[in-house]
Amino acid sequence: SQQGEEDPQALSIQEGENATMNCSYKTSINNLQWYRQNSGRGLVHLILIRSNEREKHSGRLRVTLDTSKKSSSLLITASRAADTASYFCATDGTSGSRLTFGEGTQLTVNP
Amino acid sequence: DVKVTQSSRYLVKRTGEKVFLECVQDMDHENMFWYRQDPGLGLRLIYFSYDVKMKEKGDIPEGYSVSREKKERFSLILESASTNQTSMYLCASSSPGQGREETQYFGPGTRLLVL
Numbered sequence: 277s278q279q280g281e282e283d284p285q286a287l288s289i290q291e292g293e294n295a296t297m298n299c300s301y302k303t304s305i306n307n308l309q310w311y312r313q314n315s316g317r318g319l320v321h322l323i324l325i326r327s328n329e330r331e332k333h334s335g336r337l338r339v340t341l342d343t344s345k346k347s348s349s350l351l352i353t354a355s356r357a358a359d360t361a362s363y364f365c366a367t368d369g370t371s372g373s374r375l376t377f378g379e380g381t382q383l384t385v386n387p
Numbered sequence: 388d389v390k391v392t393q394s395s396r397y398l399v400k401r402t403g404e405k406v407f408l409e410c411v412q413d414m415d416h417e418n419m420f421w422y423r424q425d426p427g428l429g430l431r432l433i434y435f436s437y438d439v440k441m442k443e444k445g446d447i448p449e450g451y452s453v454s455r456e457k458k459e460r461f462s463l464i465l466e467s468a469s470t471n472q473t474s475m476y477l478c479a480s481s482s483p484g485q486g487r488e489e490t491q492y493f494g495p496g497t498r499l500l501v502l
Binding site for chain 2: 309311316317318319320321324364366368374375376377378379380
């Protein structure tokens with residue numbers, strides 16, 4: 277089963293609104309990462325949050341991590357049409373370099 | 388900037404053909420990965436490699452093999468392509484960091500159609 281599972285599967289909002297995506301995972305982690313994928317392209321790293329951090333910001337992105345609930349959220353503020361993409365969370369577990377990705381949230385930002 | 392390139396963006400092959408997907412990275416990364424991405428299933432790890440001539444099975448290695456003869460190049464091989472291997476194939480690389488915070492850098496993907 278997937279280590280990371282995103283919720284919702286799809287999200288459609290208007291430009292200027294905030295978008296929130298959630299990720300749940302099952303086992304202990306060292307860190308959790310969020311990636312973005314434009315249609316038909318590879319994934320691009322957005323932000324990493326360590327297991328001892330609770331919140332992190334990068335530009336219009338805000339990530340939270342609750343290790344007691346094994347969940348994370350990605351907030352994109354003041355969304356733009358160019359934010360339209362799929363967003364994936366990825367967890368690393370506590371051994372090795374491999375990441376486990378969720379199925380992603382498809383975000384559509386309407387102009 | 389890290390660059391990961393994949394030999395083809397689109398590929399059409401026939402059932403039973405041997406298929407080579409090539410991936411090259413230019414940042415001297417130790418780790419390289421091959422994933423396939425299918426609707427509703429997300430990214431699934433096929434094989435990965437921590438060093439030259441080393442390989443580890445991922446979650447779905449059946450029907451695939453890999454080769455890493457040089458640090459910068461990681462090849463995925465479909466020995467006898469089947470229609471259920473029609474998918475988007477993504478290559479990634481990473482380098483061990485402090486605290487094992489390893490960001491993966493992805494190539495643009497190869498969309499493979501097996502007829």
